[in-house]
Amino acid sequence: MGRKISTACVQGGYEPKDGEARVLPIIQSTTYKYNSADTMGKLFDLEEDGFFYTRLANPTLDAVERKIAELEGGVGAMLTSSGQAASMMSVTNICHAGDHVVCASAIYGGTFNLFNKTLRELGIDFTFVNPTASEDELMAAFKDNTRAVFTESLANPSLVVTDIEMYARCAHAHNVPLIVDNTFPTPINCRPFEFGADIVVHSTTKYMDGHAVALGGVIVDSGKFDWKKGGYTMLTEPDETYHGVVYTEMFGNMAYIVKARTHLMRDMGAQAAPMNAFLLNLGLETLHLRVPRHCENAAVLAEFLENNDKIEWVNYPGLKSSEYYELAQKYMPNGSSGVISFGVKGGRDAAAKLMESLKLAAMVIHVADARTSVLHPASTTHRQMSDEQLADCGISPNMIRLSVGIEDIDDILDDFKQALEKI
Numbered sequence: 001m002g003r004k005i006s007t008a009c010v011q012g013g014y015e016p017k018d019g020e021a022r023v024l025p026i027i028q029s030t031t032y033k034y035n036s037a038d039t040m041g042k043l044f045d046l047e048e049d050g051f052f053y054t055r056l057a058n059p060t061l062d063a064v065e066r067k068i069a070e071l072e073g074g075v076g077a078m079l080t081s082s083g084q085a086a087s088m089m090s091v092t093n094i095c096h097a098g099d100h101v102v103c104a105s106a107i108y109g110g111t112f113n114l115f116n117k118t119l120r121e122l123g124i125d126f127t128f129v130n131p132t133a134s135e136d137e138l139m140a141a142f143k144d145n146t147r148a149v150f151t152e153s154l155a156n157p158s159l160v161v162t163d164i165e166m167y168a169r170c171a172h173a174h175n176v177p178l179i180v181d182n183t184f185p186t187p188i189n190c191r192p193f194e195f196g197a198d199i200v201v202h203s204t205t206k207y208m209d210g211h212a213v214a215l216g217g218v219i220v221d222s223g224k225f226d227w228k229k230g231g232y233t234m235l236t237e238p239d240e241t242y243h244g245v246v247y248t249e250m251f252g253n254m255a256y257i258v259k260a261r262t263h264l265m266r267d268m269g270a271q272a273a274p275m276n277a278f279l280l281n282l283g284l285e286t287l288h289l290r291v292p293r294h295c296e297n298a299a300v301l302a303e304f305l306e307n308n309d310k311i312e313w314v315n316y317p318g319l320k321s322s323e324y325y326e327l328a329q330k331y332m333p334n335g336s337s338g339v340i341s342f343g344v345k346g347g348r349d350a351a352a353k354l355m356e357s358l359k360l361a362a363m364v365i366h367v368a369d370a371r372t373s374v375l376h377p378a379s380t381t382h383r384q385m386s387d388e389q390l391a392d393c394g395i396s397p398n399m400i401r402l403s404v405g406i407e408d409i410d411d412i413l414d415d416f417k418q419a420l421e422k423i
């Protein structure tokens, strides 16, 4: 990769020819016209590259996919309708009923449900490993039928930082790929392929979009994993639905991502909309400016909260007091993300009161967009649970999840100061 990541954010993926639109156009069309039946036939047999139906590929999506592949340093990418669809397809592209996946337990709740219930019901087995697992414990989680390892670079919402190199070592020792959900740090702060990850997924709904306007997801292929050595027959043996195409032979180091598109996207259909890809691209054009600002503001606020005597604890990987400080320095030295969690003295009621007293910071379920927002899991997303049940999920009754935005830090601080005075 020659150019810098900031330039790729602004200009990646789309290079207009003479007289074409300077801004990536929204190609709002499901179909594409051809003059020859022969050309269309070749497209269907994957012998030629081109657009024929938007469920498989669309020029607006294609440009954004190229941009994100460049940002992560991968060989190819595929946009999906949501982050959930990206996680689902990243696994089901290479795991079938009877297969097993080793997965970090500190992952996004939606991903946990997808894996632990829905994919289990489809016959894929999972072993969840604790964030504090040592290399030996991680190695012990593998079985003969393990086909993938899944983790988040920076977990939502626990903010656990994964030792990506250790995960990659264990995965590769068993000839299976490491899939990393890199949603929170984004490629601006962490590039998992540089530490041995093989596949990266994102919920683009968060910082990549950055404005909370469009759901989306993406899968990125590093092109580095050797599918033949791992015995992934779905990639190394003929696919009868494409006249016997063998992905590794026909597409080389893009076998995984081409199969995800031509097989899974064709059959399951969780395609991103061209309009959403356009909006995502607008977000990506300023990702390199927004992410550092989120981190700068979060670092100031985390330190302020840590020094406030109405606050019981603060969890932010950039704080020296964090048990993930060292790992964060290694894997995301320029900052982790704008997300902080903290506990208010006085329990559930004090936390709820603080939340209600905030004016600039809004109460929303979303995280990771331009506006500062807060969520009190005990009185919202997890309100049906007792304090003991909350503890089992790693959530304390006084915990507030704070997503620091890109407003002026003085105004954010003032908002927290006035709200803290009310409790």
Ligand SMILES: *Cc1c(COP(=O)(O)O)cnc(C)c1O
Pocket (backbone or CB within 6 Å): 082, 083, 084, 085, 087, 108, 110, 111, 152, 155, 156, 181, 183, 184, 202, 203, 204, 205, 206, 215, 216, 217
């Ligand atoms: C939000 C989120 C997802 C799910 O993404 P959606 O776009 O909401 O489907 C997956 N992983 C992480 C880390 C997330 O934060």
